[in-house]
Amino acid sequence: xxxxxxxxxxxxxxxxxxxxxxxxxxxxxxxxxxxxxxxxxxxxxxxxxxxxxxxxxxxxxxxxxxxxxxxxxxxxxxxxxxxxxxxxxxxxxxxxxxxxxxxxxxxxxxxxxxxxxxxxxxxxxxxxxxxxxxxxxxxxxxxxxxxxxxxxxxxxxxxxxxxxxxxxxxxxxxxxxxxxxxxxxxxxxxxxxxxxxxxxxxxxxxxxxxxxxxxxxxxxxxxxxxxxxxxxxxxxxxxxxxxxxxxxxxxxxxxxxxxxxxxxxxxxxxxxxxxxxxxxxxxxxxxxxxxxxxxxxxxxxxxxxxxxxxxxxxxxxxxxxxxxxxxxxxxxxxxxxxxxxxxxxxxxxxxxxxxxxxxxxxxxxxxxxxxxxxxxxxxxxxxxxxxxxxxxxxxxxxxxxxxxxxxxxxxx
Amino acid sequence: xxxxxxxxxxxxxxxxxxxxxxxxxxxxxxxxxxxxxxxxxxxxxxxxxxxxxxxxxxxxxxxxxxxxxxxxxxxxxxxxxxxxxxxxxxxxxxxxxxxxxxxx
Numbered sequence: 001x002x003x004x005x006x007x008x009x010x011x012x013x014x015x016x017x018x019x020x021x022x023x024x025x026x027x028x029x030x031x032x033x034x035x036x037x038x039x040x041x042x043x044x045x046x047x048x049x050x051x052x053x054x055x056x057x058x059x060x061x062x063x064x065x066x067x068x069x070x071x072x073x074x075x076x077x078x079x080x081x082x083x084x085x086x087x088x089x090x091x092x093x094x095x096x097x098x099x100x101x102x103x104x105x106x107x108x109x110x111x112x113x114x115x116x117x118x119x120x121x122x123x124x125x126x127x128x129x130x131x132x133x134x135x136x137x138x139x140x141x142x143x144x145x146x147x148x149x150x151x152x153x154x155x156x157x158x159x160x161x162x163x164x165x166x167x168x169x170x171x172x173x174x175x176x177x178x179x180x181x182x183x184x185x186x187x188x189x190x191x192x193x194x195x196x197x198x199x200x201x202x203x204x205x206x207x208x209x210x211x212x213x214x215x216x217x218x219x220x221x222x223x224x225x226x227x228x229x230x231x232x233x234x235x236x237x238x239x240x241x242x243x244x245x246x247x248x249x250x251x252x253x254x255x256x257x258x259x260x261x262x263x264x265x266x267x268x269x270x271x272x273x274x275x276x277x278x279x280x281x282x283x284x285x286x287x288x289x290x291x292x293x294x295x296x297x298x299x300x301x302x303x304x305x306x307x308x309x310x311x312x313x314x315x316x317x318x319x320x321x322x323x324x325x326x327x328x329x330x331x332x333x334x335x336x337x338x339x340x341x342x343x344x345x346x347x348x349x350x351x352x353x354x355x356x357x358x359x360x361x362x363x364x365x366x367x368x369x370x371x372x373x374x375x376x377x378x379x380x381x382x383x384x385x386x387x388x389x390x391x392x393x394x395x396x397x398x399x400x401x402x403x404x405x406x407x408x409x410x411x412x
Numbered sequence: 413x414x415x416x417x418x419x420x421x422x423x424x425x426x427x428x429x430x431x432x433x434x435x436x437x438x439x440x441x442x443x444x445x446x447x448x449x450x451x452x453x454x455x456x457x458x459x460x461x462x463x464x465x466x467x468x469x470x471x472x473x474x475x476x477x478x479x480x481x482x483x484x485x486x487x488x489x490x491x492x493x494x495x496x497x498x499x500x501x502x503x504x505x506x507x508x509x510x511x512x513x514x515x516x
């Protein structure tokens with residue numbers, strides 16, 4: 001009997017387990033998935049919680065209920081992987097052996113990595129929206145906010161869902177307008193990037209959208225520490241940005257067991273081949289989703305496209321055949337822009353987000369890099385798609401690899 | 413892509429002036445590139461630039477500031493002192509490496 005162990009029952013791990021189960025003979029393969037919690041969170045939904053658009057009930061389901069028959073679920077923390085012995089040491093005392101290991105334990109906000117951030121003010125004047133608890137606390141903080149300076153700060157890249165901080169900012173602008181207090185709120189977007197986004201065409205349109213909404217931007221800001229007495233963000237080059245309410249996107253790091261097992265880079269992400277997800281160090285270990293160190297966005301859509309490539313390759317790999325499919329870094333993200341509208345971006349390792357229509361040239365129905373109501377409704381509808389189509393491993397009617405069809409080449 | 417002649421050597425550059433060929437670089441060239449952006453190289457500067465060169469060879473990407481700090485052992489604060497304002501970009505420029513990807 002062969003044993004595949006999947007660490008992490010999040011988006012990538014759950015999809016991979018459900019897609020692989022029918023492809024691997026039950027008489028030959030056991031599949032075990034390990035997670036430290038029994039809850040699966042629809043993380044894209046966190047964004048809407050601070051504004052009262054979603055509650056916890058909308059984003060939480062029991063992990064086990066999302067797994068197909070024939071997959072063992074183990075609820076335990078992970079102590080360490082021993083890649084030479086092919087053993088996982090679990091906190092519950094078990095030490096299961098694996099033939100192949102898939103690491104899909106994601107990446108997580110770590111406010112403890114920045115001086116001043118993770119102190120008594122966390123949850124009071126400092127909030128995050130990348131955890132259910134954080135987003136829920138921020139909802140209360142926004143409700144009682146009557147005016148002052150709101151700073152949204154991305155501490156360091158890479159972060160998961162890199163457009164979410166901008167979406168939060170646009171939604172906050174819209175929220176304050178609706179409450180009739182926008183003129184009492186001074187908003188600033190503080191980022192380590194040279195502009196609103198990493199890639200030039202998207203950075204230009206997103207930067208323009210900050211301007212239109214009278215939201216200041218503080219680019220190239222590398223946060224050194226937060227001075228909670230003075231209520232200022234302090235950068236390494238000693239610039240200061242004051243705040244009354246700070247919404248932070250802390251440094252993201254992979255799971256600590258990755259570091260303890262000697263499998264991670266400086267942020268505990270696992271270095272893998274960017275086309276096949278095979279570990280650069282061990283031929284029995286793969287890493288998928290946010291847990292992997294890949295030069296593309298850390299996002300559910302990336303995990304989705306990646307899992308399709310991974311599962312086909314994996315079946316060939318374990319039978320000694322070449323891995324024929326190659327992942328292109330495809331990402332596809334709706335960006336909420338407030339007032340019931342959203343944008344869409346579609347890109348990969350080599351092509352930046354461009355303008356155009358998706359998925360059909362000229363027809364869409366989704367305009368790229370332009371605000372529309374249709375994009376907003378598609379984003380809200382995606383929650384249903386996530387639970388009922390994506391996680392069970394059903395096919396979605398969109399191309400897996402990024403396509404240039406419908407995109408406008410950059411004017412140069 | 414363009415080419416330029418610096419310190420008597422022909423080198424290949426991208427649109428923003430970053431060198432594209434790892435092997436066209438030398439420390440003498442690094443010295444000239446540094447002076448073009450107003451930096452006079454000291455031992456401390458060289459320690460950072462040499463780490464970038466070595467790490468790029470092993471990893472295939474220009475290291476981030478965090479990596480230079482945690483793996484290379486030079487605190488981020490110090491890097492801002494050595495290469496003011498935009499240390500990641502300036503170090504890559506001097507080391508003849510691609511501009512740091514700026515994660516997506």
